Amino acid sequence: MTATVEENTEAKPGAVPTFEVTLRIERYNPEVDDAPHFEDYRVTVHGTDRVLDALHQIKWDQDGSLSFRRSCAHGVCGSDAMRINGKNRLACKTLVKDVNPGKPITVEPIKGLPVEKDLIVDMEPFFQAYRDVMPFLVTTGNEPTRERLQSQEDRERFDDTTKCILCAACTTSCPVFWNDGQYFGPQAIVGAHRFIFDSRDDGAAQRLEILNDKEGVWRCRTTFNCTDACPRGIQVTKAIQEVKRALLTNKF
Structure with a gap:
């Protein structure tokens, strides 16, 4: 599935643009899943939104079972490290517009540590x-x-x-x-x-x-x-x- 960035053309001059993106998230619940798998979620984000904001939208409005760590949301606690488009990043510091939002944004748990659920690993x-x-x-x-x-x-x-x-x-x-x-x-x-x-x-x-x-x-x-x-x-x-x-x- 290919996503396209659809900016809100009706926005007033100086307003923050909005657009739709797809997050392709690796999901894994050891109680029901035999292996990890990917699920796609479509969300509307602002040009100033971070990946963490998009994850919050999904959890709060679409799928409450999605699990990930976060705390300060300001790049200080370090709890929301994850792989975004194949690179380790903090979700709270990564702007959605900077990770090629015209295609599905892949979000996975960091590698090398046991996955407990979805994006949460055993630290x-x-x-x-x-x-x-x-x-x-x-x-x-x-x-x-x-x-x-x-x-x-x-x-x-x-x-x-x-x-x-x-x-x-x-x-x-x-x-x-x-x-x-x-x-x-x-x-x-x-x-x-x-x-x-x-x-x-x-x-x-x-x-x-x-x-x-x-x-x-x-x-x-x-x-x-x-x-x-x-x-x-x-x-x-x-x-x-x-x-x-x-x-x-x-x-x-």
Whole structure:
């Protein structure tokens, strides 16, 4: 089925245009379905609408059984990561008009994690990998009596990786992660990077030892999928390379 963008030609000058689009959504209910399948939904959207707005229309007005995660709807919580036209994106940040609305817009769950229902996946393996790299400040010695000071230069060393919102878009865009359920994945390495290069932290050696595992940082094949998928613009591949360099040189 081919969809066409039908703009409202009766709109007043300056008004936001409206048009009809088709969303082709992968559906799966383990209680009744043997395998995932696609269903088409036709909705009318505004030129300013995101894919999340279209999904809300479908759930609220057409099919209440459609299941997906979302929370803040402002690109901060990261809960609505999904595959839109074959690419990992946040539904709340993706404008419908920017994803070729003249054809059916394909919406699928992110890959590499078990699908629980429709667009909802089991995030536990992802979060377990994150927990495994110790994503918290590790310090030694006596408890300080004042703030732990840090120069602006030291702070900038790991600034990029503080932007992560744990959406899993990078990890679930990685071909190695799809095929190897034991691989930590890009996000866990980014989470470790944030603390490895923090001048206030004393746990870098422990984290590097964890990532030196056969399923750790060396499994990265540098395809740049993770960097392309990150909705926050984090240079994920660069962070992974810096962790590799720290392992080889013992400098961090």
